[in-house]
Amino acid sequence: MSTGIRPAARVRALPENFFGSLDRAVADARARGVDVIDVSKGDPDLPTPDAIVASMRAAVSDAGNHGYPAYAVRPALAEAIAKRYREDHGVDLDPDVQVAAFHGSHEGLMAAVLSLADPGDVVVVPDPGYPAYRGAAGFAGARPHPVPLPSALGHQPDFASLATLDRAAVLLLNYPHNPTGAVATRTTFERAVAESTRLGAAFVNDFAYSSLGFSARPLSALTVDAERTVEVSTLSKTYNMAGWRIGYAAGAPDLIAAMRAYQAHAFSTIFGATQDAAAAALAGDQSAAEALVDTYRARRDLVVDGLRQQGWDVAPSDGTFFVWVRVGGDDVEVAAHLLAHHGVAVAPGSGFGERGRGRIRLALVHPLPRLADLVARLAAARRTLTATPKPV
Numbered sequence: 128m129s130t131g132i133r134p135a136a137r138v139r140a141l142p143e144n145f146f147g148s149l150d151r152a153v154a155d156a157r158a159r160g161v162d163v164i165d166v167s168k169g170d171p172d173l174p175t176p177d178a179i180v181a182s183m184r185a186a187v188s189d190a191g192n193h194g195y196p197a198y199a200v201r202p203a204l205a206e207a208i209a210k211r212y213r214e215d216h217g218v219d220l221d222p223d224v225q226v227a228a229f230h231g232s233h234e235g236l237m238a239a240v241l242s243l244a245d246p247g248d249v250v251v252v253p254d255p256g257y258p259a260y261r262g263a264a265g266f267a268g269a270r271p272h273p274v275p276l277p278s279a280l281g282h283q284p285d286f287a288s289l290a291t292l293d294r295a296a297v298l299l300l301n302y303p304h305n306p307t308g309a310v311a312t313r314t315t316f317e318r319a320v321a322e323s324t325r326l327g328a329a330f331v332n333d334f335a336y337s338s339l340g341f342s343a344r345p346l347s348a349l350t351v352d353a354e355r356t357v358e359v360s361t362l363s364k365t366y367n368m369a370g371w372r373i374g375y376a377a378g379a380p381d382l383i384a385a386m387r388a389y390q391a392h393a394f395s396t397i398f399g400a401t402q403d404a405a406a407a408a409l410a411g412d413q414s415a416a417e418a419l420v421d422t423y424r425a426r427r428d429l430v431v432d433g434l435r436q437q438g439w440d441v442a443p444s445d446g447t448f449f450v451w452v453r454v455g456g457d458d459v460e461v462a463a464h465l466l467a468h469h470g471v472a473v474a475p476g477s478g479f480g481e482r483g484r485g486r487i488r489l490a491l492v493h494p495l496p497r498l499a500d501l502v503a504r505l506a507a508a509r510r511t512l513t514a515t516p517k518p519v
């Protein structure tokens with residue numbers, strides 16, 4: 128007998144988790160015995176550096192971490208975040224009021240949108256872009272409004288397309304950019320701040336790939352503005368700590384205060400040991416994080432050069448660990464074909480928005496020999512796909 132209970136409208140309205148359905152397709156193929164090369168998700172393959180693991184061990188053994196932690200970010204972690212901004216970006220932050228910590232940047236992004244957007248408000252999101260932005264807008268009862276990132280503009284925003292908007296609560300960008308691998312120009316951030324000012328919006332830059340720039344250290348939006356801007360970042364990618372669930376936000380004190388207030392009520396507190404280990408990671412020796420950039424650069428070169436030699440149309444990737452490939456035709460069908468016939472799991476571009484249609488995203492989360500195998504499999508795939516759908 129049915130209880131008549133149904134989930135709340137905000138849950139009923141949720142799209143199926145994009146990455147969850149990819150996981151299921153990969154698991155099914157593996158269950159059929161297929162040797163799948165899974166490049167569908169941005170889950171780092173390398174372990175967390177030993178020194179950070181050692182800090183966590185010590186922090187877990189500290190009985191002082193076994194009780195409830197304080198709501199506010201620990202001072203040592205706030206200071207470590209401020210230190211990275213000072214040393215890496217030349218940005219001075221007040222750790223008392225300009226920094227917050229979250230269980231990963233996903234939660235930080237939720238806190239940003241939910242603490243700044245009211246029902247009916249507009250949240251400008253990049254298209255293509257990380258699917259969670261639209262989910263966050265939906266939870267807030269806000270309307271996601273895509274700003275296109277055309278390849279002709281090097282995947283920088285087409286701000287002219289926002290001319291019809293006269294108000295928004297949040298303008299959200301993400302550089303270095305998932306899924307295209309584009310990095311921001313200073314002009315992009317200057318125009319984003321100007322456009323946010325015109326719209327009365329907060330500017331949020333998702334800086335999850337803050338350390339992964341191949342030509343230069345990625346630009347922080349806080350070098351342009353810290354009055355209406357917050358940047359959300361994470362330890363997941365920089366230190367291979369995706370499973371640890373720790374991230375942070377930095378920037379305008381008013382916005383950080385709103386995010387902290389939302390977080391305390393919605394997500395409560397963060398395990399003290401995780402905060403201690405994160406502080407050690409951010410404040411300590413950065414050589415492992417720097418070496419990781421070289422690792423991903425070599426992987427990028429192998430895959431981008433290899434695919435281009437085969438005639439694939441590959442976007443220039445100057446940051447993140449993603450490669451964005453135009454396939455033409457229906458990207459969902461192409462992805463299904465690659466999994467079924469070549470044992471390659473990719474993310475179909477349409478999961479990132481309208482402007483992702485006809486593209487696929489590859490994540491460089493395997494060692495070079497496995498990526499060489501990927502390139503070889505995609506060479507075979509290109510031959511079979513050249514009929515229909517046709518790569519362009």
Ligand SMILES: Cc1ncc(COP(=O)(O)O)c(C=O)c1O
Nearest residue numbers: 169231232233257305335361363
């Ligand atoms: C652009 C972007 N933002 C945020 C996240 C969330 O990362 P986390 O919650 O692990 O910090 C990801 C993860 O892949 C991402 O690609």
